[in-house]
Amino acid sequence: MRSKIFIVTKFEIIRQLKKPSFWIALLLMPLFIFAIVGLSAMNGYNAETSITEEWNSQDYKIAITDAAGILEAQETVTDKNEGIEKVKSGEIDIYYYIPENFLESPIIELHAKSKDGAIFANFEIPLRNLLMSSAASHLNPTDLTIITNAYQFNTTTYNANGEEVNLFGQALVPMAILGIFYILICVFGNRLIMAVVEEKENRISEMILTAVSAKDLIIGKIIALITLGFLQIAVFVIPIIAVLIIYRDNPMITELLSIAEFNPFVITTNILLLLFSYFLFAGLSTFVGSLVPTAREASQYIGVVMLPLVSPLFFISDFMSANPSFIVYFFSYFPLSAPIALMLRNAFGALPPHELIIALAELAICSAIVIHWTVKSFQKNAINFSVVKPKLGKRKTWKKR
Amino acid sequence: MKTPAVSVQNFTMVFNGKTIIKDLSFDVQPGEIFGLLGSNGCGKTTTIRALLGLYQPSGGELLVNGKQFNPNDNTITIGYLPEERGLYKKETVLDTFIYFGELKGLKNPRQWALNFLKRVDLSDKANEKTDKLSGGQQQKIQLGLTIMNNPKLLILDEPTKGFDPVNRKLLTDIIDELHQQGSTVILITHYMDEVERLCDRALLLKDGVAHAYGTIKGIRKQFKNKTLDEIFVQVYGEQDA
Known part of the structure; x- marks a missing residue:
């Protein structure tokens, strides 16, 4: 005889796949994310302009070597190696090297210190401003075109110890994994709750519980929705891989691939964090579903799970620091906020291996405990068919006089 | 001696400090049709839910085929038509x-x-x-x-409630068939004609205790050969009054 968990899993997967709403959510969410990313990339120029003022107001120490003689009186460092060493030592924040043959080969070397929270900052802006303001009046139209538009930066960033780092490239793939987790919780949060509430709402839980134990039923449902989560991951990842392969000769993709780092350890550990986090999220969502008699009531409580879960995103810059603050530790070890906090820290290389092991163990233990509670709670509340709101405290009652 | 299909011994159920069932004991023998009778809210459904593990009893022991009910146990097949x-x-x-x-x-x-x-x-x-x-x-x-x-133990909680006459007939036919095949049936109903026609034995539950328990003939004898309808009115009419 087949396992009852397998029977429940199969039933739940097939019925979800038959729902048009499932496919709409499954396909629309990645499309929505791709659209946002695309718009963000297209809007890059505007973004640069808008943050120029912010750059100007900040106290960044900048040095330039203008071997091509394009800028007026800007040669603050004569030797390129000296400029690079000054960035490494922290004496200056950004160093630009404009080579002698710049007008023939318009590539500017950019060396910058990666400050906390400045991973996505555009270090190019100060020089772009200088090129626009001081060079334009001195050059012929052909050169002007190059200087105002047709040049590239070759950027190197350094960490606090003066070591070369590629924080953006390093974080790119792990952050995509975090993005997948975000999609999963958006698409499956409500479905996980509904999967548990449905038997109660349809008043079939008494009949079903004489055919299958509450434990097998709940575990089967969770496995089904985790399996469907993999389908969601495939729907998100396969188009990305396909685009990268088909358009691999496109300059933008070539540049992206040259920047992106594929660190197997960080990617593997973030995938593990994703899986354990999804187990915990599935447990929490089904637990909410097991407590209440109807989907409508469940939807009132899901915010309790979702808000702490996404709260680390409001403090994203704190998670990039190699010296974590109290809030980083709090979010990392508080089970409800741990998933995103840990994935952020791991993406930025700010999660030491010993903390990673503790975090994975914490997520696994919490998932097991929550799923155990869910089974117990479902068993206890399986015949809670009423739509009476759970009482949070004693209320005074008004009597007719 | 045969193991009873269902054995309830000293079953007590307390909800929010209120005792719903008090020290209830009865057996259902294999192959019989057993009527579990009583007015609304007297604890019939609670007893069945506790028997099937849907409620945790406050005291006592409820066994199906000599064991606590477990849906993964394949030694006895159960069919349960709940009230809800x-x-x-x-x-x-x-x-x-x-x-x-x-x-x-x-x-x-x-x-x-x-x-x-x-x-x-x-x-x-x-x-x-x-x-x-x-x-x-x-x-x-x-x-x-x-x-x-093809359950060996069939539990029907107010099965004909809301049934049209066609479905009622279908249900009683099915009960008959399963009974002929040796199934044990527990019938919770308010229709005393069904009990008289189908059941071998019955238990009348009142205020959480067994008010009468035995064969249909024995119960009628206990109440001076009144019909079950009359007995029901006598027992529960007193309560309502």
């Missing part, structure tokens, strides 16, 4: 049957379902979603789901 009953609204009739059939260990639930639907004149509804069926048609489906594993 429903269906997966967005599933087709056939898919619902196949799901329950697989959970109950049937080898070919599809074929069983098709045969049953033919018997109850619902063959054309096999691929309909259950929420598209009429109330009477849904009752037939619920009944089919209850008996599809």
Whole structure:
């Protein structure tokens, strides 16, 4: 005889796949994310302009070597190696090297210190401003075109110890994994709750519980929705891989691939964090579903799970620091906020291996405990068919006089 | 001595400090049809839910075939038609049957379902979603789901409540059939004519304790050969008054 968990899993997967709403959510969410990313990339120029003022107001120490003689009186460092060493030592924040043959080969070397929270900052802006303001009046139209538009930066960033780092490239793939987790919780949060509430709402839980134990039923449902989560991951990842392969000769993709780092350890550990986090999220969502008699009531409580879960995103810059603050530790070890906090820290290389092991163990233990509670709670509340709101405290009652 | 199909010993159930069932004991013997009778709220459904592990009893022991009920135990097949009953609204009739059939260990639930639907004149509804069926048609489906594993213990909680005469007849026919095949049946009902016609023994529950317990003949004798309807009115009329 087949396992009852397998029977429940199969039933739940097939019925979800038959729902048009499932496919709409499954396909629309990645499309929505791709659209946002695309718009963000297209809007890059505007973004640069808008943050120029912010750059100007900040106290960044900048040095330039203008071997091509394009800028007026800007040669603050004569030797390129000296400029690079000054960035490494922290004496200056950004160093630009404009080579002698710049007008023939318009590539500017950019060396910058990666400050906390400045991973996505555009270090190019100060020089772009200088090129626009001081060079334009001195050059012929052909050169002007190059200087105002047709040049590239070759950027190197350094960490606090003066070591070369590629924080953006390093974080790119792990952050995509975090993005997948975000999609999963958006698409499956409500479905996980509904999967548990449905038997109660349809008043079939008494009949079903004489055919299958509450434990097998709940575990089967969770496995089904985790399996469907993999389908969601495939729907998100396969188009990305396909685009990268088909358009691999496109300059933008070539540049992206040259920047992106594929660190197997960080990617593997973030995938593990994703899986354990999804187990915990599935447990929490089904637990909410097991407590209440109807989907409508469940939807009132899901915010309790979702808000702490996404709260680390409001403090994203704190998670990039190699010296974590109290809030980083709090979010990392508080089970409800741990998933995103840990994935952020791991993406930025700010999660030491010993903390990673503790975090994975914490997520696994919490998932097991929550799923155990869910089974117990479902068993206890399986015949809670009423739509009476759970009482949070004693209320005074008004009597007719 | 045969192991009782159901054994309830010193069962006590307390909800929020209020005792619903107090020290209740009875046995249901294999192959008999047993009536569990009482007015609304006297604890009949609570007893069955505790027997099936849906409630944790406050005290006592409730056994099915000598063991605590476990849905994964294949040594006894159970069919339970609860008082509160429903269906997966967005599933087709056939898919619902196949799901329950697989959970109950049937080898070919599809074929069983098709045969049953033919018997109850619902063959054309096999691929309909259950929420598209009429109330009477849904009752037939619920009944089919209850008996599809050919249960050795059939528990029917107010099975004819809301049933039209056609479905009532169908149900009593099915009870008869299963009884002929040796199944044990526990029947919770307010229809005393059904009890007199179908049951071998019965228990009258009042205020959480057994008010009368024995064969139908014995109970009638205890109440000066009144009919069960008259006994019911006498016992529970006093309570309502």
